[in-house]
Amino acid sequence: MKQVVFTLFLFLAHSIFSQEITIFDAETGKPIESVAVYNRAKMKSAISDENGVLNLSEFSPNEMLIFSHVTYSEYRAKKKAILANDNHVYLSKHSEQLDEVVLSVFKNKEKRNRIAEQIALITSKDIAKVSPQTSADLLANVPGIKVQKSQSGGGSPVLRGMESNRVLLVVDGVRLNNAIYRKGHLQNSITVSPNLLDRTEVVFGPSSVIYGSDALGGVIHYYTKTPKLSKKDSEIKGGLFSRYSTVNNETTNTVSAELRFKNWASFTSISHSNFDDLAMGKNRSHGFEDWGKVPFYSENINGNYEENPTVNDHQNLQRNTGYNQTDVLQKFFVPLSKRTDLKVNIQYSTSSNIPRFDRLTELKGESLKFAEWYYGPQKRLLISPQLEINPRKKWLEKGVITLAYQSIEESRIQRKFGSLDKSFREENVNVFSVNGDFKVPLAKKRNLEYGFEMVYNDVNSNSYGKTLNIVDGAIQGFNGDFAVQSRYADGGSSYFSSALYLGYRQDLNSKSTLNTGVRLTNTNLTAKWIDEQFIQLPNNDISLNNTALTATIGYVYKPNKTWQLNAVLSSGFRSPNIDDVGKVREKNGNVTVPNIDLKPEHAYNAEIGIQKYFNDRKFRVGANVYYTLLNNYIYRTPFDLSVNSEAEVGSEIQFDGETGNAVANVNKGSAYVTGFTVSYEGKLHKNWKTSGFITYTKGESYDLKEPLSSIPPLFGNFELNYTNNKFEGGANLVFNAKKDIQDYNISEGIDNHEQTPIINADAQEDVDKYFGSPAWMTVGLFGRFAVSNSLTLQGNITNLFDEHYREFASGISAPGRNFSIALQVNL
Secondary structure (H helix, E strand, C coil), X not given: CHXXXXXXXXXXXXXXXXXXXXXXXXXXXXXXXXXXXXXXXXXXXXXXXXXXXXXXXXXXXXXXXXEEECCEEEEEEXXXXXXXXXXXXXXXXXXXXXXXXXXXXXXXXXXXXXXXXXXXEEEHHHHHHHCCCCHHHHHCCCCCEEEECCCCCCCEEEECCEEHHHEEEEXXXXXXXXXXXXXXXXXXXXXXXXXXXXXXXXXXXXXXXXXXXXXXXXXXXXXXXXXXXXXCCEEEEEEXXXXXXXXXXXXXXXXXXXXXXXXCEEEEEEEEEEECCEEECCECCCCCCCCCCCCEECCCCCCCCXXXXXXXXXXXXXXXXXXXXXXXXXXXXXXXXXXXXEEEEEEEEEECCEECHHHHCCXXXXXXXXXXXXXXXXXXXXXXXXXXXXXXXXCCCXXXXXXXXXXXXXXXEEEECCCCEEEEEEEEEEEEEEEEEEEEEEECXXXXXXXXXXXXXXXXXXXXXXXXXXXXXXXXXXXXXXXXXXXXXXXXXXXXXXXXXXXXXXXXXXXXXXXXXXXXXXXXXXXXXXXXXXXXXXXXXXXXXXXXXXXXXXXXEEEECCEEEEEEEEEEEECCCHHHHHCCEEECCEEECCCCCCCCEEEEXXXXXXXXXXXXXXXXXXXXXXXXXXXXXXXXXXXXXXXXXXXXXXXXXXXXCEEEEEEEXXXXXXXEEEXXXXXXXXXXXXXXXXXXXXXXEEEEECCCCCECCXXXXXXXXXXXXXEECCEEEEEEEEEECCEEHHHCCCCCCCCCHHHCCECCCCCCCHHHHECEECCEXXXXXXXXXXXXXXXXXXXXXXXXXXXXCCCXXXXXXXXXXXXXXXXXXXX
């Protein structure tokens, strides 16, 4: 009898114990504490403990259970279905109701409906659907972002009329911007492969006190993939992605492996892309039959030597645009304790030589100017350990401490036709940084965030010249050396930035949220010039020190569940970096020279946003309007080195064997940028989704009465998607309005007005000679089919009607009709 009772007791105990389930984060695999579960009638409830464990014995097998947590999407399932699934429940951060969790505004997880700033979010599903060749191409699909290109291996994102060193790039909490990010156009956004990304977030405007300097236009934050822990003893996951595109014979292959254990996890991914020469569109609806065509090109690549340009038999093929790139990601995830996690992030990106297409098509008289002009391999190494702590104390709920080391290598090599002199300019930047970001819950719905950042840049700039030795029409080494002006201070440069910030967020009531913050930033720049053979400065040793206090206040008002109103007042600050102060380079006969008296520029921003939700918050229509005042803005203008001041006509200066006019970055008075973005997204029906946006930007200087550089014309994108079981398909329309030549900034040269169609070759003024940017429109199609749980096929057609066009300020024509097919295998 005792044995029977004991057996029955064990059976009942096991029955009760077996109804314990564990709730996990679908992204990291870690258990989630404080998840509430209840039935439809809300008569029964339970809460998960610190290990994510929750007992369901109170609920009946057929009851529908509702899982709720402030950070995660609501999840519903019957009890018996959960118990049949190994007693595991996985909660996701993403919500079908468009209340996505955003990380970049406060460096803490926060729902979108509590954030006042204009935000764009690109999920891994979005990345897979777009199937971009580079991360710059990915950003071109974001509402409010325009991307400029000077060569195939590049892409300079423009946010609210700001680009380059006025836009902050961040990867996994580490800023990519360094001391030589230049004014004009940058290609650094492509050094993170889109196939390694889990998500990308964009915060528009200078409102983020979390990131501080450089974020005048906004912040682009790349989040790479992170491994998950295993619920079992061990798991091995693998993946293969392969794509081919016709427009440039692109082949991309990405191989990944994820090792999951209970106590640690690892993710490894290697991506390699090879791009051939890019074909432009043939249908010239704009009416300029020869615009963009390449009648001849230089064959002086890969060690070849040709004394003269070569006739191009296929003028719609943009010769010297091919390159290749390799990206490596290695991540380790180690929970040191229940409340402490360690992540180690290692990234490496390198490329082949990247030809600078716009310079290789530059004319001198009736012939090409450059026989060679290319970037050497662009290399980026990142090593970043990150410690996440969750003490859950009154004085500190959680925090993240991020250490990082980055090594960036860039080089520029050029040689002109008619010359055997080849110049080399090499830059190496070592960046050391530490960030601390912490959160304190003051009370219910009241949070205090605070943190610090320190970044040190060490810049080395080297230059030299070699004279080619030509024997029987072939290069046989070099025949001599000659001096070359370095791009930056040849004695070395450094740039140190330190900052403290404080943020406060509170729900004033159930309908409104207040976000405020302040940031104190100090920067120190030093540079030393040694060689005075080409340029003589008033002072060869400089030291600049700048301090600024910036602030933001944002307000969110939700009168009901279907309306949301946002308002933001903010200020921004950008201290001149080494490229601003001390660069020497030539373009179109103008030679940029150092200005050692350059001061910071400031931005003051006001914006209003409105969101209207439909269909149980599954469809959203929104608009954001902003006005940004720039004070003491930095502007490139003719410069007289002899008096170290701007002038009507720049002093003459020798550069690479030619005489040019000196220009420099100087501080001007005030200017403004204003504009709006109207967007919508969501479900039309169970199987149909749609999204779209229109963005308008205008910028002008108050003192000079001139248009500002980098102001794109009106542009937009509309998409319609259909999903049914294993199939997803859709179409998109992308358009760009005309930008008149009168709206270009001619003086700085950043807008590349000379790359637009010529309408009067004999005109004396550029504003009468060039047309400006013609309007254009393209149509694209895509389809995606899940053959099985582990195999997916995808096809894309972009620029269906093979339209010829150029993105605003770009020196290369956009891709013509492109067919791409991709294969995704998950093991």
